[in-house]
Amino acid sequence: MNKRAIARVTAAAVATALPLSVISVLGTGAAVAGEALTTAAQSETGDGRPASDFRDAATVNDPFPTRAAAEQRNYVEESKAAWRDYVYQAEDGSNEAEQATWKAGDRYKRMEERLVHSEAMNRDIPIVTIRARDDHANAPTIYLLNGADGGEGAANWLRQTNAVDFYGNQIGNVNVVIPMEGAFSYYTDWEQPNATLDKGGKKQAWETFLVQELPGPMESALGTSNPNRSIIGMSMTGSTTLVYGEKYSGFYDSIGAYSGCAATSGEAARTVDIVLDRGNATYEQMWGDRNGAVALENDALANAADLKDQHNVYVSSSTGLMGEHDVPSGDRLNGFLPGSITPAVEGGAIEAVTNVCTHMLKSKTDAAGITRESNNLVYNFRNTGTHQWGYWQDDMFDSWPTISEGLFPGNGAEAVRQRDAGKADYLQKNPGMGARGSTPVSSLIPLQESVSDALAEQYGEAAE
Template sequence: MLVRRGPRVSDEEAGVVAIRLLTGRSGERSSRMRSARRPGRTTRSGSWVKRAAIGVAAAMLVPMGVSIAGPAAPASAAFNPAGFDFWVDSGMGPIKSRIFRAKDGNTNRVVYALDGLRAPETLSGWEIDTNVAQLLTDWNINVVMPVGGMSSFYADWNAPSSFAGIPPGTGSSSGSGALNALAAGPGKSYRYQWETFLTQNLRWALRDRLGFNPNRNGVFGLSMGGSAALTLAAYHPDQFSFAGSYSGYLNISAPGMREAIRLAMLDAGGYNVDSMAPPWGPQWLRMDPFVFAPLLRDNNTRLWVSAGSGLPGPADGPTAGTVNGMALEALALANTRAFQLRMATLGANNVVYSFPNVGIHAWSYWAEEVARMTPDLSAHIG
């Protein structure tokens, strides 16, 4: 279901079902190959406020960063030979992106695809689990897939991530050293600077080395990447004229959300949310789409904002992964509905909302959303 704008709120069955199914069930993480980086107010029972409470409770039980595989990805997924590695130096060291050239060879139309919380160091999840690169290049859009950034929210962090008081370093991966091992990894011995990388280092390298247009680009992402896409568009409107958020967390200052994010980041690599941004300070609020929504309205950035219902489809089996995906999507939907109401109160008319009747936190649904979004993306970049 596509909604151009307005505060209408959907039914809340998904969140209730998620909580009921979660009770007494443990989560199941999907595995990904990883390697080291190269040197309103309402009293109705069906209100979004109730959905938010349900979703936050679910997040406390299920790690928010879980990447649910969903139905099997097409056979050509996992590695796309049409793409090529593009290394750029940064304050974090050399960072790899994967580039897919537009079918017609143009350099004017560019979109960045951002990963989720468990972003691996090998390939973007968009390449591993979907074929969106082929779809977008067939629409004559150049695709940039930054690789890495686990738990980063693609932000410039306040400090290198610490874990349980353990300073950055390495340690044994087994026995008593297992905890110390969580102090190692990207963003542990250095400070994450992903916003700087995406808006300066990578942006200008793409222009200078490939001739890509550095202005009026698009950016979209899932979950963590959806929140980040809106952040980048809000503060860099010359670079990004279009932003898409799928299952994003767009109201991170809501009650319980910081602690939900804390648990998710601990689960996804042992990262510390306090190292990213001190609680409730300017740096944290700067990352909250609900807070910076007026910038998106004033910039007139074209937005595509979506979240599923949290209800599984016929291809989603009765597994722990499906249960996790239901709960995560219920939380994302609560955040997205809150953002929708916020934009409505601001009188913003630059947003397309997409709320499919079926959909959990899974790659198959995000790939479908890219297909729905692409015509609108194509009309608003370059």
């Protein structure tokens, strides 16, 4: 098989956010202290930007008081709502001892499930929020996007990371908003309908929903007057957040893109096909001709120069070589030897390709003069690591100084302290043996070179 053929085959695996067998080993507690406020949804933007910036206002309902109330509404399939385990207390009452006034089925304090209606898509969407513990009236908002399964399966921020504890307790003065639908959608506006993914509504319009419909009403419902907001994505949505930064420069005050492939059009559309195949959808349904205008508009690599007006951007990728989260001696597998197979075979190949994409992106932003000095554009290239949640949790910590600079300008020293404290707390609770047990897979190097050649041919520049 020649180098171009290898690139085509392997690039098809990029950006999938696979629910790897290794990612189901963390059971983070979702309980956080503090009272939740319940305010009715309002149509004002509440962020200092004109209401005309929002084409349609989403309807944000009050949070469900209990799991039973949410299930009775029956607006989301229960089989795709396992994330509720991290929003509501255990039905068997096993955790009531933590707080004598809690009752089984009630929601954890400051954890909320809200039904949000999108006018653009004419459908009800589940949103989970982590309410700010401190000074909620002045708390900025972080929008966390899940990967390819949209949070409908096991691969979501609540189950696979300690985001609840990090943002909710260790930082404490931010609101977090997590959509729990949107599988295989790239959180973009689709050109054509798809009977499965539309879920009975109009054709998907996630970009319209997330950028135009949701922020004003949601932030008003959260009761904050702080106009600052961030958006963070990983794998599939790592490319989405970059596109948002290019199209809507400054709408988000900071952006995180973890292990995404910025290249999505033309030959690189093969990196998208595998995601859409899992959702019984096609590239043409989403963006039309893969060399057409809509496809190019949504290619973050092709439009890298448009990041010139976006500040506080963190972009990461690993090499695909097995690292501390992939080995049985590490913090994720708890000694489970077979768990290393999936990250070594699948996760390594996927991350090797995203690594090439991310180096290509850096080459283009460097050429455009978009740097750490000019824009606080920070790249984190790890020497080891595969395509899995352990590294995205690392990114959650490592990106915080960059994300925080947009939310709390000039708060750098405190952000570094919070980052380090978050890491230390996690490692204390999940020690593992770290990289001492790593087994690098050197065969990925030719793979990276092949993909680099293919992307360079399309985009006209070599990766670093």
